[in-house]
Amino acid sequence: MNLRWDDLKLFLAVYEQGSLSGAARVLKLGQPTLSRRIAELEESVGEALFERQSQGARLTQAGLKLLPAVQRMAEWANEAELGAQKQTLLPHGKVRIAAPPGIAYELVAPMAARIRQRYPQIQIEVLSGIEILNLGRGEADLSLRTEKPGDDDLLCVNEIASAMRVYASPDYAAKLPSKPDPAALDWICWAAPYDGLRINQELRELIPGFKPVFTSDDYIVQFAACKAGVGAMILPQILHQNSGLKELDIDLGADAVGHLYVVCHKRHRHLPKVKLVVDFIAGEFDGVR
Secondary structure, three states: OOOOHHHHHHHHHHHHHOOHHHHHHHHOOOHHHHHHHHHHHHHHHOOOOEEEEOOEEEEOHHHHHHHHHHHHHHHHHHHHHHHHHOOOOOOOEEEEEEEOHHHHHHHHHHHHHHHHHHOOOEEEEEEEOOOOOOOOOOOOOEEEEOOOOOOOOEEEEEEEEEEEEEEEOHHHHHOOOOOOOHHHOOEEEEOOOOOOOHHHHHHHHHOOOOOOOEEEOOHHHHHHHHHOOOOEEEEEHHHHOOOOOEEOOOOOOOOOEEEEEEEEEOOOOOOHHHHHHHHHHHHHHHHHO
8 A cells, every 4th residue: 555645645634624625725725626635545545534524524443543643744744844944953943832821921932032042943833822722633732731631642741830829019019918818809810701710710719709800811911900000810929929029928728839731742742843842941940940
């Protein structure tokens, strides 16, 4: 069986887009042409690779068996293409890092500047959002997550923990007693659709009848409100010891600890550009532990 990479790229596009029509648009091919090429690939394999459905195309068992090998081929083909474009002894190319908004703002963006200074051939792309991206489908190269992954194909290559503390602007803190009552504070937290996140839940447990004075679905807006003196926020201590905010003397309990995990797919772990960034993050973590 002699499978051509050009045909396998079409197979991967249909899987990633979820339908022949979606793949045809991305590939800029006519749908009849794509259908014919997929049929020819299935004939070469000797089995159907997709189940055609009204809502799209789903992999068959044969397709599921073929998928991991094709994904690995795509990853290394991309590396080979980058290498052909620019010969260098050092890893180079784009590394996409998915992270929650607060982590992207407080940790990844400043870190990208330091990576740029040391490795100008590496381009960092930050994908900031609450939703967890699918590393298996190549939606990102690395993911910084607040929960440890349970998928066997995902590797937790580093982690760090931080006490969670209450912060406010110096002007706001100056108006408070030395040990403020949490119920008396003006709280800043998440708005819908993210009001079920852990920080909001903890504030509800801490304060009966909890009602924030300011909410936003954007972390940067929340942080700006805190710096402007609107109220107080719960933030990781290791990232805000020198942020210009004032830590308030409020005990959130022994369980008020945040965790951050560096996650990658096992087939990406040893890609040179990914390994470089993973090692750089490890050094950053060692510096704040």
